[in-house]
Amino acid sequence: MENTNYQEKYESLLKEFEQYKKESVKWSVEDFTWYEHDTYTINEEQAQEALERMIQKHDASYGISWDTVDYYIGEYGTLKESQDEI
Numbered sequence: 001m002e003n004t005n006y007q008e009k010y011e012s013l014l015k016e017f018e019q020y021k022k023e024s025v026k027w028s029v030e031d032f033t034w035y036e037h038d039t040y041t042i043n044e045e046q047a048q049e050a051l052e053r054m055i056q057k058h059d060a061s062y063g064i065s066w067d068t069v070d071y072y073i074g075e076y077g078t079l080k081e082s083q084d085e086i
Contacts, residue, residue: 006064023051025064027055027064027069029047031051032047032072035073037077037080039074040073040074040078040079041080043078044045046076046077047076048074049076050072050077051072054068054072
């Protein structure tokens, strides 16, 4: 009887976990490399560092927005060459 109770709890938790996976908000390296920044470019390695730092430093009271991604691209990306210099 006790094993049945554990099994039911396990299945209930598993179902709840699956729901969280469906409802979570996720940011990825691709969000950084895809984003078209006016002044900076960012490669996958830089984007990985930026993503990790952004997650470490985020304030849940404000969340993470495209403005946040834009900021971290500026911090971790490479300055684009100016068209005037070409």
